Amino acid sequence: MSSPVLVQVGKSNFTMPGFILINRRFFGSVIVVVLVSTVLTVALYVFQFGTHLSTDRGDWSGFGDYFGGVLNPVFALLAFIGLLWSIHKQGSDFRISLELLQRQTNSAEEQVNAMRQERARDEMLHVVKEIDSHIERILDSVVSGPGSINLTIRQMKSEAQRHRANSKAPLLGAYEEFVRYAKTSGSVVEAHVRELVYLIRQGRKFLEAHAAMHFEYTPTLKYYADRFGSLMDMVEDVGGLPADTRAFFTHIANS
Incomplete structure (x- = not known):
């Protein structure tokens, strides 16, 4: 089995399989809450009014009002939590991207500095060789x-x-x-x-x-x-x- 891919940026550790697992847990929890809320709402209605299917539109309208009145706040709360989670995820992704960019920038600066130093050494050696060549002619x-x-x-x-x-x-x-x-x-x-x-x-x-x-x-x-x-x-x-x-x-x- 392949090991998890770990991206380390500065002091931050970001594990891709762990991140996917967090997503699955979050959405799994939301689905469980929705199912449990729905089942409890229906069970409570059945316990109170029985399982007889009414032919009266008013009964169905009341059932709809009951169902929506109980579950809409739950769904709204879950939607709000999902929004907060999405904002948090985007912020985390942005910070990771920013840290990766900073690391790449630092690496590029180090490479440029190394190239400048190498060029400076080459130029210095060239000048010293020229000085030695002039000295040889004078000698x-x-x-x-x-x-x-x-x-x-x-x-x-x-x-x-x-x-x-x-x-x-x-x-x-x-x-x-x-x-x-x-x-x-x-x-x-x-x-x-x-x-x-x-x-x-x-x-x-x-x-x-x-x-x-x-x-x-x-x-x-x-x-x-x-x-x-x-x-x-x-x-x-x-x-x-x-x-x-x-x-x-x-x-x-x-x-």
Whole structure:
């Protein structure tokens, strides 16, 4: 046997078989009351006047007045009770429909919010990828003078990492010259480094926005945070970023 279908809305439980059973009980009770009232009315008349069928229209008219006078109030009362029950049923149906609609609305709002969050995550990841792409182009920029061996900012980054890992190792003269030009306003090297610092700031800005929206850092974002953090050895020698920038990227990469 199939189990009753239960529709739960908020704190309301609405069982369809139980609801049908209530309808049957109500109408069954009405029919019983009508039958009992009719039988009692007829029985009382028969007990008082007997079962002789009269041929006088006046007797039949009196019987009709008696029958109607006794049963009409009963039927009117039952009709009034039925009306009240119908109003109550309609009110209950309306409340159930309203609660179902509210639940569907809440579900739709949750889906819309989930879609917005997913879109925000996708857009944020796209921006971080674009920032990383711009950084890669800058790292491939040649910063050595004409007629000398081509040296790129990427090589300067590697030299900074090498020196940070072993502070006793001597710095290349090219790196010291790179740092000096990077601090010289108006030089080509300074322009590249200034754009690099700006992009790192933007990367941090979007990662902070990601954290403010209570999103979990995906492995992809941790990867980009680690890439941004790998620039800190060189950029800290040049300057231009807050002191806690390295710690910020390291925290995300290791979270």
